[in-house]
Amino acid sequence: MQIAVDLVSWLFLSMGMFLGLTGAYGILKFPDFYTRVHAASISDTLCTACFVIGLALQSGFNLVTAKLFMILILLWLTGPAASHALVRAANTAGLKPVTEKKD
């Protein structure tokens, strides 16, 4: 039983790590601001969710789990709002997305 829980937990944790790394790679590699925010917001939401679920499985069912999920709710509320604010500010400032492929 413990092994099964550990296995699932590590599955979520490695999934979170993978998503975090792809998010970081996207921030560096994507062509313009909007796509980069898109990459970063993946780490904000799905990556943190994977981490929290993985850690919750590690901690078992206790107060720590409740706190972890409260942190997750906070991050789910603020992360996308922050991305939204960034994109909206860029749009208001007149930043145009790159629509054509550079040679």
Add this chain to the structure above:
Amino acid sequence: MLLCEQQTPRGLNQLPRKKTEMELAVNITLLLMLCATVFAVVKLQSLFAIVMLFGIYSLLSAMIFVALDAVDVAFTEAAVGAGISTVLMLATLVTTGRWKKKPERSGLLPLFVVTITGAALVWGTLDMPEYGNPANPAHHHVADRYIAESPTEIGIPNMVTSVLASYRGFDTLGEVIVVFTALVGVLSLLQVRRPRTFARKQDNRPDTHRRRPYPVLQVVALIMMPFIIVFALYVQFHGDFGPGGGFQAGVIFAVAFILYTLTYGLDDSLALTPLPALKILAAGGVIIYGGTGVVSMLLGGNFLDYNVLAANPVSGQHIGIIVIELGVGITVASVLITVFYAFVTRAERNRAGEKQVDLPNKAD
């Protein structure tokens, strides 16, 4: 995050916790990240990026303080350094522009001076007692007495609060007055006014000054605000038991209203927290603190001697600490909110001025 166990006094007979390899690795990583941040700050030209890096620098320092078991200091650094300072510097950037000016003279002489000073400082540290040695004089000047007597004399679990609010009550009163003086300084330079008044003076288009509604951000801010305020109150009144106290709570409380200002605009925010009330509260917090001292004098003790506040000296200390922490929290919160309003007023006024110049170009 709030570990009360860490606050329990460690007796001198106990050996200090052994530094593990892991802790060393964490410390080295954090210090390297600090260095990288500093180099980025020096190299970058965009002031906006530099301000964000300063926020990261404060957050890293807060993590180092946590590693050093100084949770209260870490809390303050995270709230003040990474939170409020960043917001205030961003508000300043709105008025000053966001690009660094090219330096007119070469940087060689400053570099020389900085190198010499830095080398002298490093040389000076060689004379200092060994880092982290429990026998250092700094740990035995008055700390021994505080650690030995605080549990019986004051009787609150968080010794940092008992030192800050009771043993060092005079120093903290001075700090609160410094915060209040900062407000007086800012208000004598910048005024707080509703942006509406500028717009009316500028032109007769009634809606140009209004912020465009930000539905998503406004809803999120409204959901967050109660939680931020509840957390601020928790930090305020839990300061006796865990990390926290008036300074941190005041900052967190101010953040709730700064968030409101950022999403709803200064007009609505000033309607929510009127400026005269803020001024009265800022002074009122100082009066609560100083008044506690006066009351203790009237009851026959020394200034800020809480022992006389109740029949039992220990409960007198509890009452005194709660009351003066409340004064600190009220002053810090209202000062920070008002300073932020003053900065935003300036930015809005500049914007209202710019609008008039800019609009003909934007029309075509």
